Amino acid sequence: MLMSKRMSGLHPYVPGEQPKDRVYIKLNANENPYPPSESVQNAVLEFVKNHPEKMGLYPDPDSNELRAAIADMLNQSGGVLCRAKIDGKKVLPSDEDKLAFTVTPDMIYCGNGSDEVLSFLFYAFFDSSKKFVMPEFTYSFYPVYAGFYDIPIDCVPLKADWSLDTSEMIKRAALNNGGIIFANPNAPTGIGLKRSDVLQMLKAANQDEIFVVDEAYVDFGGESCISLLSDFKNLVIVRTFSKSLCGAGQRLGYIVANPELVNIVTTVKNSVNHFPIDAIAQVSGTAACRDVAYYVDTSRRIVQERDKFYDFLKENGFFVIKSQTNFLFAKHQKIGGEKLYKAVKENGILIRHFATKGIEEFVRISIGTPHQMEMLAQAILKAIK
Numbered sequence: 472m473l474m475s476k477r478m479s480g481l482h483p484y485v486p487g488e489q490p491k492d493r494v495y496i497k498l499n500a501n502e503n504p505y506p507p508s509e510s511v512q513n514a515v516l517e518f519v520k521n522h523p524e525k526m527g528l529y530p531d532p533d534s535n536e537l538r539a540a541i542a543d544m545l546n547q548s549g550g551v552l553c554r555a556k557i558d559g560k561k562v563l564p565s566d567e568d569k570l571a572f573t574v575t576p577d578m579i580y581c582g583n584g585s586d587e588v589l590s591f592l593f594y595a596f597f598d599s600s601k602k603f604v605m606p607e608f609t610y611s612f613y614p615v616y617a618g619f620y621d622i623p624i625d626c627v628p629l630k631a632d633w634s635l636d637t638s639e640m641i642k643r644a645a646l647n648n649g650g651i652i653f654a655n656p657n658a659p660t661g662i663g664l665k666r667s668d669v670l671q672m673l674k675a676a677n678q679d680e681i682f683v684v685d686e687a688y689v690d691f692g693g694e695s696c697i698s699l700l701s702d703f704k705n706l707v708i709v710r711t712f713s714k715s716l717c718g719a720g721q722r723l724g725y726i727v728a729n730p731e732l733v734n735i736v737t738t739v740k741n742s743v744n745h746f747p748i749d750a751i752a753q754v755s756g757t758a759a760c761r762d763v764a765y766y767v768d769t770s771r772r773i774v775q776e777r778d779k780f781y782d783f784l785k786e787n788g789f790f791v792i793k794s795q796t797n798f799l800f801a802k803h804q805k806i807g808g809e810k811l812y813k814a815v816k817e818n819g820i821l822i823r824h825f826a827t828k829g830i831e832e833f834v835r836i837s838i839g840t841p842h843q844m845e846m847l848a849q850a851i852l853k854a855i856k
């Protein structure tokens with residue numbers, strides 16, 4: 472037999488479609504509709520033009536400049552871009568997002584998209600002899616990694632209002648002693664937990680087991696748990712450039728955690744791929760972090776457009792969950808999720824439909840530019856008429 476035995480256990484993640492047959496308005500993968508800032512574009516051009524020799528050399532394996540820039544960005548913004556204050560060229564955290572300490576570069580591990588970072592976390596901290604806890608509906612890559620590394624899962628159903636059942640999650644985590652992971656705000660629901668709720672969970676959890684909070688969407692209005700890192704050595708916060716930093720194409724994700732945990736993940740990295748972040752992505756990511764004000768502005772635009780579109784959906788017969796992310800999760804009282812997805816696609820717009828039982832009536836709509844959302848509104852009105 473050609474294939475290894477472990478291949479039969481693989482069930483790969485299916486991303487939002489990236490069609491080649493025609494140009495769609497893409498509102499199906501929570502990508503950012505705005506381009507990276509001009510200083511990012513210029514930094515990449517400058518690098519390629521003036522340092523072509525560096526493209527023939529291996530990049531810094533540990534992305535030190537980029538990690539320092541990420542730490543700086545977090546300290547400036549407090550970890551939630553849409554609420555950060557712009558003061559000339561300077562960015563300051565809002566009062567509620569002020570960090571309790573300064574984030575240092577040794578607290579950052581950066582990898583090839585947070586998907587890769589998550590895979591290393593699963594390898595390093597979850598065990599095949601113990602179940603880890605996650606919510607029933609959350610980022611669907613977590614169970615894929617569990618399959619890849621052969622780690623059993625204990626899935627906790629969401630509450631009736633679609634929020635996380637934190638007390639049940641903690642109860643199960645205490646039974647299993649195998650760690651916990653969830654997205655905050657959660658996907659595909661868009662609902663966030665308060666930092667005080669996560670603090671209660673952390674206090675109740677076993678401090679010797681890993682506690683992972685995926686903050687992919689936090690810049691759009693959630694509460695970051697970075698401040699809790701000083702008290703919990705088992706806490707790992709995962710973040711990405713793909714959503715709020717307009718960078719899904721450059722594949723950058725990172726963790727913020729205790730330096731000891733950063734070292735453990737670095738050991739995994741050095742056992743798989745010594746150079747996961749190419750030289751150009753290191754340049755563009757560093758430039759993005761140094762232009763925080765631009766991303767504060769784009770995050771605010773998306774938040775504004777999201778809340779406007781929430782009202783539109785409500786006024787037109789949808790059940791919509793209030794969102795702290797760059798997407799809305801909604802179902803119409805008459806037309807089903809798949810039908811709506813197809814009708815909208817015929818009008819050249821992609822939104823996301825999950826065939827998963829329990830959420831099959833919903834669609835997930837990523838927030839685009841005002842023009843894109845206007846086009847979508849027209850397509851939806853046509854579909855529900």
Ligand SMILES: *Cc1c(COP(=O)(O)O)cnc(C)c1O
Nearest residue numbers: 584585586610654687711713724
């Ligand atoms: C988009 C997303 C990711 C993946 O981000 P990449 O950095 O593009 O790999 C991780 N977690 C959640 C919850 C996401 O929605």
